[in-house]
Amino acid sequence: MNIKDIIEEKLSEIILNVYQLKDIKLEVQENKTEFEGDFTIVTFPLVKQLKKNPESIGVELGDALTTQTELLESFNVVKGFLNVKVKNQFFVDQFRSVNDGFSNIEKKDATVMVEYSSPNTNKPLHLGHVRNNLLGFSVAQILKEAGYDVIKSQIINDRGIHICKSMLAWEKFGKGETPEATATKGDKFVGNYYVKFDQEYKAQIAELVAQGSTEDQAKKEAPLILEAQQMLLDWEKGDEKVRNLWSEMNSWVYEGFSETYKRLGVDFDQVQYESNTYILGKDLIQDGLEKGVLYQKEDGSVWCDLTDEGLDHKLLLRSDGTSVYMTQDLGTAVERFKQNNIQKLIYTVGNEQDYHFQVLFKVLGKLGFPWADQLFHLSYGMVELPNGKMKSREGTVVDADELMQEMYDTAEAKAKEIGRLEELAEEERKASYETIGMGALKYFMLKVDPKKKMLFNPEESIEFNGNTGPFIQYTYARIQSLLAKANYEYKEVVTVDANQFEKELIVLLANYKNIVEKAAEALSPALVANYVYDLVKSYNSFYQNQNTPILKLEDDNLRQFRLNLSDLSAKTIQKSLGLLGIGTVNRM
Structure with missing residues (x-):
């Protein structure tokens, strides 16, 4: 306490x-x-x-x-x-207690599944996916630190008309080329054909309109869209040729995704595929009809009346018996609770899907699943850049890989500009640029409350001063340099006359576990980000407001106490950054 x-x-x-x-x-x-x-x-x-x-x-x-x-x-x-x-001794005792119990985590008897990423296999990951992945991964790390067992999960949207658009464009215009032959990353290769489809489709629409069709007619009658729709039907029938093409193109995408995830520093314990889950839920619909929870219209479509919940009537099955997204999500949720001993399921999805998840949770409750009230939508705001929004069909998205490379390049340029890291060997320099660049990206994304829309500015994020990742990483590196020069080893200090700066730092260090608990409850990495920033500011005040530098102190007891305080500060900074998925460097 x-x-x-x-x-x-x-x-x-x-x-x-x-x-x-x-x-x-x-x-x-x-x-x-x-x-x-x-x-x-x-x-x-x-x-x-x-x-x-x-x-x-x-x-x-x-x-x-x-x-x-x-x-x-x-x-x-x-x-x-x-x-x-x-009384002074309470602070000294508090520090010793925090230092001794730094790694003690009280285990909670609960398992939480956190779903994040959930990309489509018709395009590479973009800036929006970056915020999604960083947020979901960080929430999982925070929940682990708070004592929960955590399962990190994603469901990949690998089927549907949008996937067939990429496949058809490659079949028509690809001339057999492959990612390997064109030296193109697999997800980008497939994404280029998604853009190609849209370009050709628009050209066909324009041609039909010029021939006298209305725009709505042209959109429905353009040969490309009709072929894509037929390809989807063939896929659903299990057509061997279509299925083989689908498997091959998806494999290219998965290789590309894997590279992006690795550089982004995120991973998953479970992966599900929409191609396996899209038919889940139909049995639930039948069960709901038999119980009278759902109702069927004359055309055969199945609905749920949620007007008593302040919502509307929701379609769960089309008149031709085909499922909608809601059908799939109902079945997937039930499957996850069947296959895993989980007590809570968190969906990390943008706020444009708020209504979808309200409906999903209400329908599951009506169907009688007791865990329906343990479902949570971690709704987050969209990411924008100084120059506006992104449009994936037009190929104007901010590509995740390009963004990460830009962060690396900016970190390198900034470090050279201020004369940092020049004395390091080339490989060590490159590793530092990567850690600093990715740290800047992650911290800037995560320091903002998830619910808020955010404006991402790469230049601002990489500054070595202010509320940024590099500023926090630099303080950690400074402490490591101090400890190395001191040949530091921990020795217990029984009593010392702590000054106001030391007391403030001790209070902050003692608050680490409370912050983790609050961040786990609120599902907000921003609480951890702002905590570690406050901790770094407090440490810098402690470091700078000393009459005598630590290493020149003649009082061995006070010198040891301040080194112990520096060491625990560094460990807490590193641990806090780790919860945000951010690495540290010892020299900077």
């Missing part, structure tokens, strides 16, 4: 004993170094109940904390705020 929690607990006991008030929890805030005292206690919630002014309540609580606990060295009350100065 950290000092803040101890104060809150003692305050609750005092309020119960002195005022006979139950379940009152006063807010305890950490003070910054410019304020007197270590913590401030807000007394205003008691004013109305006790009918006393906040100043007198503050004095009474301060006196009680002084006489009934060993915590306080002194206190003062300013405008109803109780400022308390905690």
Whole structure:
């Protein structure tokens, strides 16, 4: 338990004993170094109940904390705020406790599945996928750190008319070329044919319109779209030629995806494919009809009435018996709970699908699945660039691979500009550029609350100052340099007179596990990102506000304490960055 929690607990006991008030929890805030005292206690919630002014309540609580606990060295009350100065030894003991229990994680008896990525096999991953993958992977890491067993999952959309468009374009215009023969990454190779289809399709539409068709007619009657629709029907019938082409082109895409995932630093424990799951759910629909939960229209289509839930009527099966996305998602959810002992399932999907998931969860609840209330849509805002939105059919998306390479190049240029890393060997320099570039990308993406739309600026993200990944990585490297010069080894320090900067740093270090718990509950890596930024700022204040540099201290006890504090700061920075999928470098 950290000092803040101890104060809150003692305050609750005092309020119960002195005022006979139950379940009152006063807010305890950490003070910054410019304020007197270590913590401030807000007394205003008691004013109305006790009918006393906040100043007198503050004095009474301060006196009680002084006489009934060993915590306080002194206190003062300013405008109803109780400022308390905690005895120095509590901070030293707190630091030792945090250091000793740094890796202790209380296991939770629950398994959580986190789904993310879920790409289509007709195009490469783009900027939107980058935010999705980084967010899903980081949430999985945070849940693991909070003590959950975690299954990282994705479902690949590998069937449908959009896939057939790429296949048909390659068949018509590809002349047998392959990714290997053209030295093109597999997912980009297939994606180029998706763009090619759209170009040729638009040309056919324009030609039909010129011949007198309306645009709507032309879109439906263009030969290419009719051929693509026939190809999808052939695929569903199991046509050998179509299936073989589908398998080959998808294999090219999977090789490409694998390269992107590796560089992005994400992975998966389970992969499902829509081609295997799209028929799941039909039995559920039949069961729902028999139970009277669902209803069938005269044309044979099946619907769910969700008007009592504030939603509308939702189609679950077309009149010809074919499934819709919702049918598949119902079946896939049930299958996941059958095959895995999971207690919660989190879908990492953009906020344009908010309504879809509201419906999915409500329908599963109506069908009688008790775990329906343990489904969660981690809805996130779209990513935009300074020059606007992306359109995949027109080939104007921000390609994930190109973005990662741009981050590497920018990190290299920035490091050379400010004269960093020049003394490293070439391979070590390249590895550092990669770690810094990817760290900049990930931190910039994850420091923003998931629910918010974000504007990604590569140049801004790579700055070595401010709230950026490189700034945090640089502080870690600086500490490693300090520890190396000191030939550091941990030795316990029993007592020391900690200054205000050291106390503030200890409080932040002690708060790591609370932050992880909060981030796991909120499914928000932004809490971890902003925590580690605050920690780095606090460490830099501690480092810079010393009369004597650490390595020149003659007091061996104080020198050891400050080195211990630096070491735990570095470990906490590294661990926090790891939860965001970000690496560290020892020299920078």
